[in-house]
Amino acid sequence: MNIAVLAGDGIGPEIIAQAVRLLDVLKAEGFDIELEYGLIGGSAVDATGEPYPEMTHQLVSRADAVLLGAVGGPQYDVLPRPQRPERGLLAIRKALNLFANLRPAILYPELAKASSLKPDVVAGLDIMIVRELTGDIYFGKPRGIEMRDGQRVGVNTMVYNEAEIQRIAHVAFRTAQKRNRRLCSVDKMNVLECTQLWRDVVEETGKAYPDVKLSHMLVDNAAMQLVRDPKQFDVIVTGNMFGDILSDEASMLTGSIGMLPSASLDSHNKGLYEPIHGSAPDIAGKNVANPLATILSVAMMMRYTFNQEDVAQHIEEAVKKVLVQGLRTSDIASQGMHVLGTREMGDAVLSAF
Template identity: 45%
Template sequence: MNKTIAVLAGDGIGPEVMEQTIRVLNTIEKKFNHQFEVLQGLIGGSAYDKFGTHFPEATKFICQRSHAILFGSVGGPVNESHHEKWKNCEKNSILSLRKEFQFSSNIRPAKVYAELKDICPLKDSIIKNGIDIVIVRELLGDIYFGEHRTYIENQLRKAIDTAEYDEKQIEIVAHQSFKLALMRKNKVTSVDKANVLDTSKLWREVLTEIGKQYPTVTLEHMLVDNCAMQFFINPCQFDVIVTANLFGDILSDAAAAFPGSLGLMPSASFNEKGFGLFEPSGGSAPDIAGKNIANPIAQIMSLAMLLRQSFELIEEASCIENAVQKALQAGYRTCDISANKTETVTTEEMTNRIIEFI
């Protein structure tokens, strides 16, 4: 297979974990006789240093001519957020990418590895059957994109935030979730607030209609407040969760607590045409950048998602996923996932072990 990948490492730990991930890509390339053209682009603070903008045209061009985007992380130290280099860096980078390529759905897995149960905050009795959830979040509608207004009325400060959805927006993310369920356990849980919100009533109607096109997939509806409670009472019941932008933002961050570290959590965003961006769920972590201690697993697993979902290279993606699991089974830990902080491996060493298992 010949494919082109836009690689945007970004800032902080982005470049070092991306470097290790490209080593994994090269290993897969040789093992399975593929050819991947990697096009490196600047984004975030690193782009600002050269171009004076966080998302330069040169980077946009690289993305446009690629089959998928592998993204690192952007942003700088909190105490420097007022500097021009870092001001609105995340917004101008990742949100601009989402707008430019109309990424309409975000997919975020949350898996508790059996080998890492000790760092999951939930009791063994709750996670005994394992947690392996994928949250599909709609990205282009809802309250984030409606009217936002603050004003004075009758000498009182008032504010309005308008949530809007049309059926097309919902249909796109519905199909995404059902197709994903077909590759997993054939179950979709649609989360809404249909007992109160008209947008949720429409959401539920459209999900039900689309669900009829996937007869082998079980669809259930759940109110968001109940879902939040079920997350911590019986998370093992969930497989694919699909929900609106606001609810997805909150629930996916809550689910991020399950694995015990953001360094284990990949994610992907897709547009209606299937073009995808793949990135770790965590941030740029500038406090540990350059120390060779960052966990590369989220970035490496983002690569596995790219191979599986953009290139349909199922065996290759499974090979990476299995290698990560074997490295964890063998006891290798970066500092963020180690119960004993004195027995850890570096970013490079963890990658070495993963590559050996590949």
């Protein structure tokens, strides 16, 4: 297991450190794990002037999987757009062809009170959002800011071809087959021709999966339904921009964005694994960040890239044990809970593992 480790910026190094401790335990137990470290985002800009330097590209290209912390910080907002840390994320996704982003939104029973919704609305929540990651308006051309008739005009292009839609649809249907066999495809076909094609191709692809019940929903309605009745969903598949928004919305149903991992996969299940929260520079270096999403990202890595389902479940069970014990970081704490720091939460998970 050759794993590239990119800690990134802000709280990235702190949360990655706890995940690496878990990988070290697995290595001590006999797993053939090799870790190599590289730079991405702001830390890479500071060292090389680029958010995704060539040395990092070479590192991740030869790795089996990538474990990433977080990128970004306000000090980089003044840089030219190509140098901003977020460009490193877009670049690595494109370079490795990581087109399928899997984001689970699971509410642990112990955290029901941490959700902003009523416990009876979110209790038992278990959604998987499958987001297309290398197309759509984030990568479409033409793009940029130009002068027209004496004023600035911003241009971005939403574009998908048939093959791009087909491959993410296949991932979503196969994911649904392993769950409750229900797939909701989200688009905006009543306004956008690009997403009319999305709906048509998903419909056509679905003919190969007669055991999966396919439905469609417009993105504005989907955003509302996630708040009104989130448990109606099993698997959601959608494009890059809609998926970016809906997955963050779904994450807050679970009580904290600090609890949710993600996997970004290519066609051979090589993957980049990262928590979905940001770099949180305001709490960086204070030993208060929640490392559980990063630790759960290691579980996803074991499941999807290395086919170690038993190990993945073992990691997830360790996190559940910690929550049952009433141990919390500050972002998920409620009255009567024992609040731990980042490293102390790592200690607790390792003790339960």
